[in-house]
Amino acid sequence: xxxxxxxxxxxxxxxxxSRTFDWLILFTLFFVVLGGYHIxxxxxxxxxxxxxxxxxxxxxxxxxxxxxxxFPAAVQACLWYRYRLPFGAVVCILxxxxxxxxxxxxxxxxxxxxxxxxCFPSNLMPGAIVLDVILMLSGSLTxxxxxxxxxxxxxxxxxxxxxxxxxxxxxxxxxxxxxxxDLQGYHYVRTGTPEYIRMVEKGTLRTFGKxxxxxxxFFSGFVSIIIYFLWHFFGKWFAQTTFVNSENF
Amino acid sequence: xAATTESVKADAAEKPLxxxxxxxxxxxxxxIFYGWVRWYEGVYGWSAGxxxxxxxxxxxxxxxxxxxxVLEVCTAGILWGYIWKSRDRKVMSITPRxxxxxxxxxxxxxxxxxxAIYYGASYFTEQDGTWHQTIVRDTDFTPSHIIEFYLSxxxxxxxxxxxxxxxxxxxxxxxxxxxxxxxxxVVGPFMILPNVGLNEWGHTFWFMEELFVxxxxxxxxxxxxxxLGVLGVVNIEVQAISKLLKKDLA
Amino acid sequence: xxxxxxxxxxxxxxxxxxxMTAAMFYTPTASAHGEKSQAAFMRxxxxxxxxxxxxxxxxxxxDTMTLTGKFYxxxxxxxxxxxPEVSFLNVGIPGPVFIRAGSWIGGQLVPRSVSLELGETxxxxxxxxxxxxxxxxxxxxxxxKGGGPIIGPGKWxxxxxxxxxxxxxxxxxxxxxxxxxxxNLSNTYFWHGLWYAIGLLWLAYxxxxxxxxxxxxxxxxxxxxxxxxxxxxxxxxxFGVGVIAIVAMSMASTNDKFPxxxxxxxxxxxxxxxxEMPVATVKVKIEDATYRVPGRAMQMTMxxxxxxxxxxxxxxxxxxxxxxxxxxxSVDESGYxxxxxxxxxxxVSDNSPLAPGQSKTVQVTASDAAxxxxxxxxxxxxxxxxFAGLLFFYDAAGNRQMITIDAPxxxxxx
Numbered sequence: 078x079x080x081x082x083x084x085x086x087x088x089x090x091x092x093x094x095s096r097t098f099d100w101l102i103l104f105t106l107f108f109v110v111l112g113g114y115h116i117x118x119x120x121x122x123x124x125x126x127x128x129x130x131x132x133x134x135x136x137x138x139x140x141x142x143x144x145x146x147x148f149p150a151a152v153q154a155c156l157w158y159r160y161r162l163p164f165g166a167v168v169c170i171l172x173x174x175x176x177x178x179x180x181x182x183x184x185x186x187x188x189x190x191x192x193x194x195x196c197f198p199s200n201l202m203p204g205a206i207v208l209d210v211i212l213m214l215s216g217s218l219t220x221x222x223x224x225x226x227x228x229x230x231x232x233x234x235x236x237x238x239x240x241x242x243x244x245x246x247x248x249x250x251x252x253x254x255x256x257x258x259d260l261q262g263y264h265y266v267r268t269g270t271p272e273y274i275r276m277v278e279k280g281t282l283r284t285f286g287k288x289x290x291x292x293x294x295f296f297s298g299f300v301s302i303i304i305y306f307l308w309h310f311f312g313k314w315f316a317q318t319t320f321v322n323s324e325n326f
Numbered sequence: 327x328a329a330t331t332e333s334v335k336a337d338a339a340e341k342p343l344x345x346x347x348x349x350x351x352x353x354x355x356x357x358i359f360y361g362w363v364r365w366y367e368g369v370y371g372w373s374a375g376x377x378x379x380x381x382x383x384x385x386x387x388x389x390x391x392x393x394x395x396v397l398e399v400c401t402a403g404i405l406w407g408y409i410w411k412s413r414d415r416k417v418m419s420i421t422p423r424x425x426x427x428x429x430x431x432x433x434x435x436x437x438x439x440x441x442a443i444y445y446g447a448s449y450f451t452e453q454d455g456t457w458h459q460t461i462v463r464d465t466d467f468t469p470s471h472i473i474e475f476y477l478s479x480x481x482x483x484x485x486x487x488x489x490x491x492x493x494x495x496x497x498x499x500x501x502x503x504x505x506x507x508x509x510x511x512v513v514g515p516f517m518i519l520p521n522v523g524l525n526e527w528g529h530t531f532w533f534m535e536e537l538f539v540x541x542x543x544x545x546x547x548x549x550x551x552x553x554l555g556v557l558g559v560v561n562i563e564v565q566a567i568s569k570l571l572k573k574d575l576a
Numbered sequence: 577x578x579x580x581x582x583x584x585x586x587x588x589x590x591x592x593x594x595x596m597t598a599a600m601f602y603t604p605t606a607s608a609h610g611e612k613s614q615a616a617f618m619r620x621x622x623x624x625x626x627x628x629x630x631x632x633x634x635x636x637x638x639d640t641m642t643l644t645g646k647f648y649x650x651x652x653x654x655x656x657x658x659x660p661e662v663s664f665l666n667v668g669i670p671g672p673v674f675i676r677a678g679s680w681i682g683g684q685l686v687p688r689s690v691s692l693e694l695g696e697t698x699x700x701x702x703x704x705x706x707x708x709x710x711x712x713x714x715x716x717x718x719x720x721k722g723g724g725p726i727i728g729p730g731k732w733x734x735x736x737x738x739x740x741x742x743x744x745x746x747x748x749x750x751x752x753x754x755x756x757x758x759x760n761l762s763n764t765y766f767w768h769g770l771w772y773a774i775g776l777l778w779l780a781y782x783x784x785x786x787x788x789x790x791x792x793x794x795x796x797x798x799x800x801x802x803x804x805x806x807x808x809x810x811x812x813x814x815f816g817v818g819v820i821a822i823v824a825m826s827m828a829s830t831n832d833k834f835p836x837x838x839x840x841x842x843x844x845x846x847x848x849x850x851x852e853m854p855v856a857t858v859k860v861k862i863e864d865a866t867y868r869v870p871g872r873a874m875q876m877t878m879x880x881x882x883x884x885x886x887x888x889x890x891x892x893x894x895x896x897x898x899x900x901x902x903x904x905x906s907v908d909e910s911g912y913x914x915x916x917x918x919x920x921x922x923x924v925s926d927n928s929p930l931a932p933g934q935s936k937t938v939q940v941t942a943s944d945a946a947x948x949x950x951x952x953x954x955x956x957x958x959x960x961x962x963f964a965g966l967l968f969f970y971d972a973a974g975n976r977q978m979i980t981i982d983a984p985x986x987x988x989x990x
Binding site: 092095096098099102103130132133134158159160161162163164167168170171174178189190191192193194197198200202203205206207209210211213214232235236238239240242243244245246247248249250251252253254255256257258259260261263264265266267268269271272273275277278279 | 662663664666667668669670671672673674675676677678685687688689707708717719721725739744746747748749750752754756757758759760761763764767768771772774775776778779782783786787788789790791792794795800803804808809812813815816819820822823824826827829830831833834836837838839840841842843844
Binding site: 082083084085087088090091092094095097098101102104105106107108109110111112113114115116117119120121122123124125127148151152155159160176177179180183184185187188189191196267268269270271274276311312315316317318319320321322323 | 343344364367368371421422423425426429430433436437439440441443444446447448449451452453455456457458459460461462463482500502503504505506507509510511515518535536537538539543544546547550551552553554555556557558560561562563564565567570571573574575
């Protein structure tokens with residue numbers, strides 16, 4: 078192999094090749110991250126994400142941002158620091174939401190006939206865009222973790238409220254009051270999900286009157302900050318290009 | 327002038343850098359095969375998959391399981407064996423253009439791996455959550471497990487293994503040892519399959535209900551993280567490709 | 577050639593779409609549910625379902641049927657299953673083929689989990705509204721936290737019609753009548769579609785320029801800062817501010833549109849009303865019990881004492897939903913599922929009326945293929961090989977008494 082030999086015939090071809098790799102890399106990154114992220118998310122926050130009668134104002138709000146800020150932080154740690162590409166969080170969420178929507182539509186509805194208005198996913202996009210924007214504008218891990226992480230937690234509930242509010246309208250049903258979301262959970266029989274499995278608010282203290290969701294969101298934002306830091310370093314670790322001696326294997 | 331004509335001719339005769347046909351066909355294999363699998367689930371899940379003690383369950387589901395086991399072992403053996411057997415023993419002396427072409431082939435494998443991971447870890451894994459809302463889990467081999475654990479996971483393991491072996495046997499960039507992140511991104515998701523042992527142990531003796539966030543499932547989560555190893559692979563690839571294109575891109 | 581290829585590709589996609597659609601609208605004949613996998617001792621010693629009635633065998637979409645009956649929470653509840661302090665009255669059907677329009681225990685609606693007491697009998701009713709056509713096995717079912725689903729007897733019910741006709745109208749407390757089957761769907765698609773599009777725009781903004789190789793070369797060369805331009809920053813700021821503005825505005829407009837919302841309702845229901853069964857005046861002592869594997873028969877030697885004031889006869893042995901009857905004493909008229917009913921399955925060595933104050937020792941044999949079919953015979957391989965069940969005694973006037981039995985079982989392999 079001669080050093081003077083070139084892999085491409087012209088600059089135009091080099092640009093084309095580089096661009097083709099862009100798409101191949103983006104596609105692969107998108108779907109592999111989707112796979113890993115989706116299995117992580119469905120098994121750490123999935124039940125809250127599957128069913129509207131789990132989307133409460135205490136645990137869903139708290140858990141979903143905390144467990145979902147993980148992969149965005151890790152992918153940002155690679156894409157920003159190595160390529161100055163500020164779409165690490167958005168690409169993760171686009172992947173996750175695509176995976177979820179395809180599955181909810183084709184399987185939850187298409188295979189087992191749960192109505193889509195009962196099993197749609199949570200919206201994580203506002204937080205992801207803000208996370209990417211803050212990283213890009215600040216260029217700082219600390220600012221992104223603290224401001225971005227907090228914003229990620231805080232934006233989650235209001236970002237979902239337009240979709241779930243209509244399901245929190247109360248209804249009187251055979252002498253009991255419940256929300257439409259509760260009624261969906263009751264009507265559409267889930268053989269494997271008895272009501273007691275549901276982890277939702279059963280609190281007693283009402284320090285903030287009826288507005289408890291912001292407290293959950295704030296707490297969630299706080300933990301998201303910590304998780305962001307942690308996963309940033311995971312991302313750095315996963316982004317390494319180290320080779321190990323094959324004799325050790 | 328004559329020289330230019332010759333080089334144009336040579337270009338025309340030469341294999342393309344990226345074989346688009348292989349890329350499209352590779353992707354179609356996954357899309358069409360899994361489309362068929364989903365059709366099979368839709369029909370035989372309902373007609374033969376609700377009661378594992380029924381004779382039709384044996385016909386349509388257990389036989390599916392036995393056949394897929396055999397095919398998977400054969401496919402892995404033949405594919406991995408072929409890639410290894412046909413390895414390039416003079417990999418360090420290939421031309422830059424050939425190296426670039428192989429990177430494209432490698433990315434064709436990685437795109438297939440992306441499809442396989444998507445179907446395995448996302449599509450069929452979350453699908454399991456809804457199927458177990460329609461049946462009472464009465465066997466380790468429910469229709470969704472037969473597809474998820476024993477079909478879609480082995481397929482991404484086979485694809486990932488093939489991709490890894492291709493890089494290891496044909497690309498100069500992977501000759502300095504074993505890429506740690508490549509191993510993580512292939513072996514990590516592979517470990518999800520043995521982790522089924524933990525899952526089934528728990529479900530056999532205790533949990534019959536469907537709580538996805540149960541700690542019993544955290545093994546899957548941990549190994550799912552390994553998919554992030556793809557970041558390392560992307561970086562190695564970009565470095566290697568940059569080396570090949572740097573002076574022409576400048 | 578290329579045209580041909582395109583055609584083949586197009587046709588395969590059409591075929592794929594067609595098969596997917598066909599699969600989605602396929603009307604199936606389902607098999608039974610997975611009750612047989614449950615340890616026999618668990619089915620025999622936890623919840624005893626009896627007097628079950630499925631109001632219909634065939635229901636058109638949108639019509640309702642009921643599953644009614646009683647269950648006895650077994651006094652000798654096995655140690656390995658958590659006590660039913662948190663339980664949920666479910667129904668064993670393959671997902672939402674029916675919707676559960678109502679469920680009651682002792683007249684109390686039970687959309688939530690309930691606390692049950694050992695040794696008590698409860699009356700229940702489940703109201704089902706048909707949604708998806710097909711033949712479905714409808715089981716009584718109780719989920720017990722720490723125990724899992726305890727599945728009772730199931731019966732085939734056919735739903736006819738078309739799922740597209742199904743509606744689920746509900747009137748809310750704000751006075752609006754909605755169809756819960758499709759309610760909020762377009763709103764959900766709209767918001768998710770909008771946010772997904774904004775995310776895609778952000779990605780597209782960066783993907784329209786070269787991404788990986790040239791940017792990596794620039795970063796390696798120490799020129800990372802040149803990769804983000806002033807315009808990029810302005811665009812990013814626009815996205816950031818825009819996102820927050822959309823969130824704030826959409827939240828405000830939602831609150832205007834839905835001023836009344838309540839949190840999800842949860843919490844355990846206690847104090848379920850029990851029913852008083854007639855006081856048992858008959859006493860039964862199991863002397864021994866064996867299960868003969870080759871004959872698929874269980875044999876019990878029992879001493880029966882009648883402390884009541886009218887003569888009684890043994891009419892039925894009921895365990896895990898399988899009913900063994902002595903046709904001379906008890907005949908089923910409820911249309912109980914055939915596979916769970918052994919109409920002549922109970923043989924008593926001397927089933928003459930037992931007079932008040934008398935006592936006798938008899939051999940009782942319960943034999944039927946159901947022992948095998950329902951895998952109750954596997955009891956002998958369980959880690960706690962005790963059996964249990966209900967005995968029903970009748971007097972000449974047809975008055976019924978329920979007695980529970982609970983004893984070790986010895987298998988006989990020859």
